[in-house]
Amino acid sequence: MERGQQPDSRPGRRPTLADVAAAAGVSRALASIVMRGAEGAGEATRERVLETARQLGYRPDSRARLLRSRRTRLLGITFTVSEPFHGEIVESIYAAAEAAGFEVLLSAVGARRPEGRAVETLLDAGVEAALMISPSSGEADLAALARQVPVISLLSAAAPGIDAVRSDDAAGIRAAVQHLASLGHRDIAHVDGGDAVASAERRAAYEGSMREAGLGECIRILRGGAHEADGIAAAGELLAGRPPTAVVAFNDRCALGILEAAWRAGLTVPDDLSVVGYDDSQLARLDHVRLTSVSQDAAGLAEAAVACAAARLRSEEPVGLVLQPALVVRSTTGPAPEIPPR
Amino acid sequence: MERGQQPDSRPGRRPTLADVAAAAGVSRALASIVMRGAEGAGEATRERVLETARQLGYRPDSRARLLRSRRTRLLGITFTVSEPFHGEIVESIYAAAEAAGFEVLLSAVGARRPEGRAVETLLDAGVEAALMISPSSGEADLAALARQVPVISLLSAAAPGIDAVRSDDAAGIRAAVQHLASLGHRDIAHVDGGDAVASAERRAAYEGSMREAGLGECIRILRGGAHEADGIAAAGELLAGRPPTAVVAFNDRCALGILEAAWRAGLTVPDDLSVVGYDDSQLARLDHVRLTSVSQDAAGLAEAAVACAAARLRSEEPVGLVLQPALVVRSTTGPAPEIPPR
DNA sequence: CCGCGGTTCTAGATCGATCTAGTAGATTGG
DNA sequence: CCAATCTACTAGATCGATCTAGAACCGCGG
Numbered sequence: 054m055e056r057g058q059q060p061d062s063r064p065g066r067r068p069t070l071a072d073v074a075a076a077a078g079v080s081r082a083l084a085s086i087v088m089r090g091a092e093g094a095g096e097a098t099r100e101r102v103l104e105t106a107r108q109l110g111y112r113p114d115s116r117a118r119l120l121r122s123r124r125t126r127l128l129g130i131t132f133t134v135s136e137p138f139h140g141e142i143v144e145s146i147y148a149a150a151e152a153a154g155f156e157v158l159l160s161a162v163g164a165r166r167p168e169g170r171a172v173e174t175l176l177d178a179g180v181e182a183a184l185m186i187s188p189s190s191g192e193a194d195l196a197a198l199a200r201q202v203p204v205i206s207l208l209s210a211a212a213p214g215i216d217a218v219r220s221d222d223a224a225g226i227r228a229a230v231q232h233l234a235s236l237g238h239r240d241i242a243h244v245d246g247g248d249a250v251a252s253a254e255r256r257a258a259y260e261g262s263m264r265e266a267g268l269g270e271c272i273r274i275l276r277g278g279a280h281e282a283d284g285i286a287a288a289g290e291l292l293a294g295r296p297p298t299a300v301v302a303f304n305d306r307c308a309l310g311i312l313e314a315a316w317r318a319g320l321t322v323p324d325d326l327s328v329v330g331y332d333d334s335q336l337a338r339l340d341h342v343r344l345t346s347v348s349q350d351a352a353g354l355a356e357a358a359v360a361c362a363a364a365r366l367r368s369e370e371p372v373g374l375v376l377q378p379a380l381v382v383r384s385t386t387g388p389a390p391e392i393p394p395r
Numbered sequence: 396m397e398r399g400q401q402p403d404s405r406p407g408r409r410p411t412l413a414d415v416a417a418a419a420g421v422s423r424a425l426a427s428i429v430m431r432g433a434e435g436a437g438e439a440t441r442e443r444v445l446e447t448a449r450q451l452g453y454r455p456d457s458r459a460r461l462l463r464s465r466r467t468r469l470l471g472i473t474f475t476v477s478e479p480f481h482g483e484i485v486e487s488i489y490a491a492a493e494a495a496g497f498e499v500l501l502s503a504v505g506a507r508r509p510e511g512r513a514v515e516t517l518l519d520a521g522v523e524a525a526l527m528i529s530p531s532s533g534e535a536d537l538a539a540l541a542r543q544v545p546v547i548s549l550l551s552a553a554a555p556g557i558d559a560v561r562s563d564d565a566a567g568i569r570a571a572v573q574h575l576a577s578l579g580h581r582d583i584a585h586v587d588g589g590d591a592v593a594s595a596e597r598r599a600a601y602e603g604s605m606r607e608a609g610l611g612e613c614i615r616i617l618r619g620g621a622h623e624a625d626g627i628a629a630a631g632e633l634l635a636g637r638p639p640t641a642v643v644a645f646n647d648r649c650a651l652g653i654l655e656a657a658w659r660a661g662l663t664v665p666d667d668l669s670v671v672g673y674d675d676s677q678l679a680r681l682d683h684v685r686l687t688s689v690s691q692d693a694a695g696l697a698e699a700a701v702a703c704a705a706a707r708l709r710s711e712e713p714v715g716l717v718l719q720p721a722l723v724v725r726s727t728t729g730p731a732p733e734i735p736p737r
Numbered sequence: 738c739c740g741c742g743g744t745t746c747t748a749g750a751t752c753g754a755t756c757t758a759g760t761a762g763a764t765t766g767g
Numbered sequence: 768c769c770a771a772t773c774t775a776c777t778a779g780a781t782c783g784a785t786c787t788a789g790a791a792c793c794g795c796g797g
Contacts, residue, residue, distance in 0.1 A: 069752090070754060079776075080778075081755095081778095085756090089755085093775070094775070094776080095775055095776085098776085110543075112519055114462070114519070116521055117458075117754035119782095120456070120458045120459050121755040134483070134485055140477050143476055147505070148507055158500075159502070161482075161486065161489065163482075163486035165490055166489050173454075174498075177454060177455065178458065281684075310683065313658065316655065316659045317658045339622070339623055340627075341652065341655065411783055413784090421746075422747045422748075424747060424749095427784070435746080437744080437745055440746085455783085456784065462783080463751070463786080464752085464784085465752080
């Protein structure tokens with residue numbers, strides 16, 4: 054009677070709502086009402102049912118629950134396991150989704166697991182909407198997908214029929230350039246993202262804001278990429294000739310590569326060289342890095358994306374949402390050297 | 396007739412097996428047989444059903460499917476979003492699980508999402524077993540969990556009632572020490588993992604293998620940790636006094652910190668200092684790092700873990716499985732300098 | 738014409754929850 | 768005292784699949 058481990062009816066099986074109802078001496082329907090906190094149950098009965106449920110160790114079977122109630126309240130997420138910034142967004146999405154009453158289903162994209170497959174898993178599980186972080190699929194595929202389920206693209210530009218939540222890259226880059234210019238820098242170079250998605254836009258923003266600052270003649274763009282190695286390679290080229298006094302990198306990982314190359318070359322940051330990253334990822338915040346970076350505000354993006362999904366499920370039209378990034382100044386930027394080094 | 400977009404019965408809803416059956420003029424049961432490739436259907440009918448399913452854009456509802464068939468074939472995984480090595484294992488688990496006929500359900504652990512919550516989500520979804528990568532819960536919690544569902548712990552030591560799949564840390568460390576000794580190093584230091592789970596074991600293995608190599612007098616252990624900053628801090632201490640000629644780090648991230656500190660201090664790797672990491676993560680393989688590291692063989696661990704889960708579901712006893720790691724020599728280790736530097 | 742084994746197919750129960758419609762029982766009002 | 772109203776509760780259908788038991792049909796030997 055007092056054991057509370059095994060339901061007497063079926064040995065060794067996880068207890069069901071029927072078990073709880075039987076044990077508490079009520080109908081399944083009433084037990085259901087109590088379990089989901091709906092109204093229509095007496096106070097005394099409610100407590101009795103909750104107590105028996107606790108004793109039996111009952112946990113509602115989410116598959117059965119979702120099957121019956123049309124609204125699954127499930128949000129699917131595709132993300133790339135090897136991208137640290139994706140991880141940060143995922144964590145924020147959990148929080149935002151929970152607050153909005155959604156469950157979250159993750160599906161990883163990786164070298165051996167293409168995005169298409171990741172999305173299919175989500176559809177099979179019955180998600181109500183799919184949040185895709187930096188989707189790599191083509192526009193046609195995304196459009197086809199969007200016909201089956203609301204799709205919210207995170208960090209990428211909008212496509213027809215799908216929501217897009219991203220931050221204003223141009224504004225972010227402009228903030229970086231202006232910050233450096235206000236510190237007296239003139240030779241501000243840019244290591245771009247190569248073939249990465251947002252690379253072209255950030256490159257253009259760099260050129261634009263250099264001209265705005267009256268530094269059109271100092272524009273210097275090097276081909277980089279999204280990873281540390283790309284930063285290293287570009288920095289090698291950069292430091293070989295007449296090095297600039299500051300560099301705006303495509304993202305944090307690229308910036309980290311530049312920092313490493315600078316350290317190896319014996320330069321002091323930020324005395325000899327200022328470096329700005331992009332993403333404000335954990336990497337940037339690490340104690341030994343303290344990288345000045347443009348913050349994409351993972352939490353804000355996540356909340357906006359979840360809000361978007363909720364709006365779409367209330368059958369509103371797709372929107373493109375653009376958040377304003379903020380520059381976070383840390384220890385890798387400082388005043389321009391009085392006399393150019395070397 | 397030829398549209399193939401909307402099932403005629405219920406507009407705008409995803410088609411069900413009943414829709415397919417009706418459209419193909421067969422019973423639901425037969426349609427089910429065809430869809431899951433069971434035997435008992437005529438060749439002609441089989442093709443007709445598959446064709447109509449394709450036209451209607453039918454996809455089986457996994458919730459309903461799993462609800463009915465007791466075997467959910469679902470594997471739950473808890474992992475930490477910010478740990479790169481976890482990501483690698485996750486990806487390998489996908490492959491291994493698919494090959495073994497399992498579906499995979501991910502649940503992330505993070506700063507704002509404790510492991511307990513991550514596991515509960517998995518249980519609610521009805522996973523048949525839980526694979527936990529580097530579980531942080533206490534033994535009591537794990538034991539309680541293991542009473543509800545088979546638990547396989549990855550990368551951590553075994554606990555009563557749960558399987559554990561890990562690699563032989565002692566052997567890995569020994570391989571690192573022997574490698575360095577064979578290169579002529581004598582002053583081989585160890586930067587440990589601080590409070591991290593496997594730290595004590597690796598530290599002991601370092602001491603043991605140093606003695607085996609006749610270098611008992613050169614033993615030197617510094618407190619480190621699992622992250623880059625820990626490596627930096629320890630390296631600062633190390634390089635301040637009489638620096639060793641080689642360092643065995645607790646893991647790759649720690650080793651990376653040591654490398655950075657070395658570069659900043661103007662040392663050349665491996666000429667002045669050899670460094671060995673642990674995990675053989677993506678980080679170690681990066682072009683500009685090329686860190687000599689002990690490979691934990693993510694794919695092997697993943698396969699073993701999935702096999703373990705399968706065995707447990709055939710009601711075999713919990714086991715502790717230990718894989719042999721392998722040392723991957725890259726560019727951060729070399730012969731000991733003829734004359735100690737400085 | 739009957740019985741038999743084999744294949745192909747179907748009706749109906751079932752998984753564990755939710756939801757609709759409706760039934761007891763107490764309370765209130767005229 | 769009967770009708771109306773409200774609350775507490777229940778029976779049974781339902782979601783979309785699987786699974787069991789059995790029906791319909793085939794050819795074939797006796």
